[in-house]
Amino acid sequence: MNNDIKQEIDKIEIPLQLHLRSHMGIKQAKLEQVESRQSMKRWTHRKTIVALVVAFILITTAIFNTQVIAAIQKALQYFPGIGMVVEEEIPQDRYVLKEAVTTQIEDGIVVITGMLVDEKMTYLTISGIDTKRVQDIKIINEEGIVYTLESGGTSSTSGQWGGSFWQQGMLDIKGRIQVVIGYNPETVIPLTLTKAASFNSYQDLGETDSANGVSITAIANRVEGKARISLVSQHTDKFRISDFGIHGVHEEKKLYIADDKGKIYELEQYMGFSSPASEFYFDLSESDVKTYSLTIPEINVIYDDKAKISLDIPSAVEASSVVDKTFEIAGFPVKITKLERIDSNQLRLYVDLKYNEYSSKSLHNFKINSSHMAKLNEHTRVLEYLQFDIKPGSKVMKLTITDPEVVMRGPWKFELPTYKYFGKDD
Structure with missing residues (x-):
């Protein structure tokens, strides 16, 4: 593996989830970005775009990625295009963009997918196809006051890009506004923000199963x-x-x-x-x-769990050793079946995840705390082995197993x- 690629992979840290802190200042977070698997003849190399650090204030007892945990049923507010639900006893006055707004720019389009304004912050999500990525955004309210939003970062792939922009604090933004995109010349997009509706239950939001x-x-x-x-x-x-x-x-x-x-x-x-x-x-x-x-x-979930293992490294290059070691992660047993030393600084770890395509849930993948390549079964998409670096002359390798991925059916x-x-x- 190219050393530059290894160094970049080593820097990547993917969080288990982004928590929205209630009544607390700014929390730095890293947004998990596009993770794709590319099938090759022998390898499936898991690629991840380096997560971008975003600092912002978000509201009350919620978790990004649409999940809400609460002991008592409270009023719900949902924010279209952002994919977030807030649950609280007394709902705040918040303003949202009910529908995505699409603007043609030359041969492509820019879509403002969501917008949220409350007493803590203003947050906007945007996407583009066959256009340059937006670098800066201004908001003009009904009184003509101009606000500049800070970039929360953007990501892109295959002619498309997506990003977020935000500003901390209470801004006077509601009703009919204008979003100004900093192209040359500038593009002005009119929007209408409406008051977010409150609901008593998830069933009131939509069909639930x-x-x-x-x-x-x-x-x-x-x-x-x-x-x-x-x-x-x-x-x-x-x-x-x-x-x-x-x-x-x-x-x-x-x-x-x-x-x-x-x-x-x-x-x-x-x-x-x-x-x-x-x-x-x-x-x-x-x-x-x-x-x-x-x-x-079926859906895919990632558990907040880890396991630590220690491996005796085969001493000879191109040597292998049969291993009969089992560890548990996220409640699933994992058997290490073989270690193979590929060369002086590469080790291959073979595993059996006891995958069962007929069970209600099955472990099918995990990560380790080291840059690595993964071989997945072409049909089941289940991890077969990991290959990673070792230091020449090392006799023992200690690994931390993280991010167990489970298919839930x-x-x-x-x-x-x-x-x-x-x-x-x-």
Whole structure:
């Protein structure tokens, strides 16, 4: 592996989750970015974009990535395009962008996907396709006062980019405003912010289904000729959802939309800046469809757990040793079956995760506290071995196992009547 790549990988730190601190100043956080697996003939090399440090104040007892944990049922507020739910006894006056706003710029588009304004901060999410990344944003309120938002960072891939901008403190931003994008010349986008609605339960937000200890709510509405679906969840804080099935661990078990005539719909997404992806669109049928159904066969979660192991390194280059050592992580047993010394500074660790595709949940992957490559089974996507650096002459290797990934199987099913969620705009 190229040394420069190794050094960059060593610097990457992915958090278990971003907590929104209540009544506390600024917390620095690193946003987990796009993580993709690229299949090769022999290797699947896990790539991760270096997480960007973002400092901001966010409101009351919530956790980013759509999860809310609370002992007592309270009022709920949901923020479209941002994918966040806040639960509190007395809901604040907050202003949100109800629908994404798309602006054509030359041969591409810029989409303001979400915006939130409250007494603690102003937060905006934005995406672009075939356009330059936005570097700075200004907001002009109804009185003509100009506010400048700070960049929370951007990420990009294959002609698309996504980012966030924010400003700490209470700003006088509501109603009809203008967003000014710092292109040359500047682009002015008019928006209307409306007061965030409060709800008594997740069922009031949208259709809700539970499986495997995870409750998922599908928030559905019509945006012109498209349906927009946003997913939020409730579950224990022992893990976080890393994929609602939109991208899918297994291609054949990805989330899908069908209508009552059996047609399967293609999903569209704007690139976001938070993980997991939780919002998508699809074109509504022009025929007389009475009901659309959303099915999530399985989701992927990452547990907040770790394990420490110690390995005796084979002394000779290209030597291997059979190992019969088992450790446990996230409640799953993992058996180390073999160690193979590839060369003087590379070790390969073979594992058996006891994967069962018919169980309600299965461990299929994990990370270690060292730069590494991973070989996944082409069919099951289960980890087979890790290869990582060792110091020449080392006899023992100590590893910390982190971020155990678990497939949780549903299904979660949602019936979405057209008259209730996708009636034509007035």
